[in-house]
Amino acid sequence: MTDMTDPEIQRAHDALVPYVEPEGLGRPEGRSVRQRPNTSVIESYLIQQHTWRTEVGNVVTRASVERPLTPEEIEAAAPADHWLVTAWNPLGNRRSLSENERLNERLRSELAEQGASIEGVAATTPPDRSWVEDALVVTGIREEAILEIARDYWQPAITALSPTTLTIVPTGILPGLRGGIALREDVASPPTCPMRIDDEPDALCTMRGGPWVSASIHAALLWKVHRGLLLSRLGCVPCADGSRPTLGPLAKTGGPIAIRPGDLDLASRYGGYVWR
Ligand SMILES: [Zn+2]
Known part of the structure; x- marks a missing residue:
């Protein structure tokens, strides 16, 4: 037809x-x-990437697969100063777009109430772009405080960024999801x-x-x-x-x-x- x-x-x-x-x-x-x-939930955290729109095109931030960080690099890395957190799609519950957007607005106000700054929104996707989550880019708050809020929103993990590293930080609600630190990679998206x-x-x-x-x-x-x-x-x-x-x-x-x-x-x- x-x-x-x-x-x-x-x-x-x-x-x-x-x-x-x-x-x-x-x-x-x-x-x-x-x-x-297409992938297990645990794997989805390992392969996910975050896209930022800039005036000169999209930039994708992700964990590098080229090589693991050396212990010296982990030791020398600056502490994380930005965190990516979302309220979208809480632990497998089905949500429409407008419900997800409302949840993120609530998350945004809760973070602001705790003194955090929201610097923008990144789009978290798997490499095949089969789903997307709006991630708030948060700074000016302790990691423990963000983790606690993320847990309230039934999110298995948040992502912590330093200038050179990307870390998956589990909230503890998804058994089997382990945290990990990787070399941060920021690449221009074709x-x-x-x-x-x-x-x-x-x-x-x-x-x-x-x-x-x-x-x-x-x-x-x-x-x-x-x-x-x-x-x-x-x-x-x-x-x-x-x-x-x-x-x-x-x-x-x-x-x-x-x-x-x-x-x-x-x-x-x-x-x-x-x-x-
Ligand atoms: Zn198109």
């Missing part, structure tokens, strides 16, 4: 989409079955579309699904929701943050789909997207 004769669209479909769909998009029962995430996994610098966002049947309509809605999330947090250079048209069936027919995205719980490190 999809017009697969357009090679550009065909290539984009081959590039897949960076999220996990519910079990069955064509039936209400199938749409409420949450799929497992200006490719975050909705594609083929990393082609000029390739546009390309729609999945279409207007035909229930499954394709729901696939299209999911695509729109994830694209909205990723573009608002990471931008998309090829489509100029969404101002250039996307490729795909609705790009030609136009018009939004009459389903409310509020009915959807977000994909997270605990599982894929799911309808309520």
Whole structure:
């Protein structure tokens, strides 16, 4: 049914989409079955990265995989002075975007009440961008105090940053999640579309699904929701943050789909997207 004769669209479909769909998009029962995430929750903390938008492009902060820190480097490292903490997606509970955003606002006020400064927001994602969390960038507060607040929000860990190190600091609520310190790496993120996994610098966002049947309509809605999330947090250079048209069936027919995205719980490190 999809017009697969357009090679550009065909290539984009081959590039897949960076999220996990519910079990069955064509039936209400199938749409409420949450799929497992691409990695375990514990692994998600080890591979996650934090993207900062700057005037000259995105910068990704992550633990370096090139080599472990030497004991001398750990000894010589300055103490952490920034922490990344979120209230999103508390320990596997399903949350919509607006619920997550409300939780983060509460977290922000609680941190401020304790005298912390919030310097900004970073987007935490796995490398495949199958989920995203807004992380508050916090300074001017003791780590113990942030940890206690994070635990109240059912967050298994926070991230501590020094100029040279990145540390996962567990709150203790997720058995098996161990802390660890790594060499901090800040790298320029390539200006490719975050909705594609083929990393082609000029390739546009390309729609999945279409207007035909229930499954394709729901696939299209999911695509729109994830694209909205990723573009608002990471931008998309090829489509100029969404101002250039996307490729795909609705790009030609136009018009939004009459389903409310509020009915959807977000994909997270605990599982894929799911309808309520
Ligand atoms: Zn794009």
